[in-house]
Amino acid sequence: MFCFTQCMQLILLNNSCVTNLHYIVNKESQNKNMGTVIITGGTGLVGKALTKLLIEKGWQVIVLTRKIPAGSNHPKITYALWNVKEKTIDIAALQKADYIIHLAGAGVVDKRWSNEYKKEIRDSRTQSSALIIDALKKNDNKVKTIVSASATGWYGADMESVTAKGFIESAPPAPDFLGETCRLWEESIDAAVAIGKRVVKLRTGIVLSNEGGALAEFKKPLRFGIASILGNGKQMVSWIHIDDLCRMYAEALQNPALNGAYNAIAPNPVSNKILTLELAKIARGKFFIPMHVPAFVLKIMLGESSIEVLKSCTASCEKIRQAGFTFLYPSIEAALLQLCKH
Numbered sequence: 001m002f003c004f005t006q007c008m009q010l011i012l013l014n015n016s017c018v019t020n021l022h023y024i025v026n027k028e029s030q031n032k033n034m035g036t037v038i039i040t041g042g043t044g045l046v047g048k049a050l051t052k053l054l055i056e057k058g059w060q061v062i063v064l065t066r067k068i069p070a071g072s073n074h075p076k077i078t079y080a081l082w083n084v085k086e087k088t089i090d091i092a093a094l095q096k097a098d099y100i101i102h103l104a105g106a107g108v109v110d111k112r113w114s115n116e117y118k119k120e121i122r123d124s125r126t127q128s129s130a131l132i133i134d135a136l137k138k139n140d141n142k143v144k145t146i147v148s149a150s151a152t153g154w155y156g157a158d159m160e161s162v163t164a165k166g167f168i169e170s171a172p173p174a175p176d177f178l179g180e181t182c183r184l185w186e187e188s189i190d191a192a193v194a195i196g197k198r199v200v201k202l203r204t205g206i207v208l209s210n211e212g213g214a215l216a217e218f219k220k221p222l223r224f225g226i227a228s229i230l231g232n233g234k235q236m237v238s239w240i241h242i243d244d245l246c247r248m249y250a251e252a253l254q255n256p257a258l259n260g261a262y263n264a265i266a267p268n269p270v271s272n273k274i275l276t277l278e279l280a281k282i283a284r285g286k287f288f289i290p291m292h293v294p295a296f297v298l299k300i301m302l303g304e305s306s307i308e309v310l311k312s313c314t315a316s317c318e319k320i321r322q323a324g325f326t327f328l329y330p331s332i333e334a335a336l337l338q339l340c341k342h
């Protein structure tokens with residue numbers, strides 16, 4: 001969301017508001033040994049929250065990273081190195097793992113989409129999958145399952161032919177940059193099926209978290225009493241609370257019935273305007289001014305990636321619900337109330 005921040009800086013001073021995430025901790029599971037999970041990109045927004053949840057549930061976590069962070073000495077978290085461009089990966093760490101969660105990839109909205117950066121967005125996902133699978137092929141291992149991030153960018157913008165329930169997982173990938181990226185990303189990890197691994201892909205919507213990402217950006221103008229509606233605000237946002245997303249990853253590890261792609265979004269997508277005004281009401285009561293940021297301003301500031309904030313995308317979570325997953329935060333009100341409490 002770096003670029004969106006740049007845009008808001010035209011209007012507002014930058015500010016940040018980061019508070020701690022809340023987790024439901026199953027105390028009994030804290031002493032269990034569930035097994036070992038490698039999380040690629042485990043240092044990121046989702047990875048940090050997921051690591052916390054998994055160690056609370058009794059898992060050992062190995063974070064596969066490009067650079068080992070200083071100062072971590074948690075007994076249940078270790079770090080291992082890889083370098084996707086140089087095709088190097090810590091084989092010993094891989095051989096300790098029962099499961100792999102693949103989150104790594106260059107941030108989709110961290111920079112303007114130059115051709116070079118688009119290549120990095122794509123390659124950092126597909127070449128990293130290929131590196132993992134190649135290492136698994138060449139080395140004895142006990143990995144049962146790989147759960148990979150994907151994104152609702154697979155679907156592109158809402159179409160009239162899509163029912164009110166939204167895109168379902170059998171829909172084809174959109175013929176645009178994100179659709180094509182998601183297709184290549186998912187294909188790259190599907191290659192693990194041929195070596196006997198169960199593969200689950202979570203097509204993730206906008207993740208709402210207090211630690212960064214979209215919500216932190218939505219909150220910034222509210223510090224100044226302004227609710228910034230993007231464009232006409234009618235575009236639908238398929239969102240998910242970070243706790244539900246992390247619980248979904250945990251479920252994907254433990255439930256052998258899960259296979260293939262699932263939309264990782266809450267049951268009730270909302271328009272950008274509703275999300276913005278709901279957040280404003282919870283955070284500021286009556287004391288805010290709604291303001292539209294015109295689409296042309298966003299296009300000038302963000303370039304092609306403005307499509308990410310202006311596009312309507314309604315996806316359906318029926319498939320994961322049918323598989324038995326229940327959401328702690330099914331409505332935007334419940335999600336924002338919880339996130340604003342902390």
Ligand SMILES: NC(=O)c1ccc[n+]([C@@H]2O[C@H](COP(=O)([O-])OP(=O)(O)OC[C@H]3O[C@@H](n4cnc5c(N)ncnc54)[C@H](OP(=O)(O)O)[C@@H]3O)[C@@H](O)[C@H]2O)c1
Pocket residue numbers: 040041042043044045046047064065066067084103104105106107108120124128149150151152204205206207208213214
């Ligand atoms: N957050 C969302 O709203 C959202 C929505 C849809 C899909 N997703 C997907 O879910 C995954 C996790 O999201 P996130 O928000 O946690 O992402 P994030 O905060 O950007 O973290 C991604 C991690 O990937 C690693 N990484 C970054 N650039 C890389 C590169 N060029 N090569 C290899 N590794 C690289 C980094 O780990 P190291 O520095 O430790 O190597 C980074 O911490 C991503 O693939 C993202 O596309 C997220």
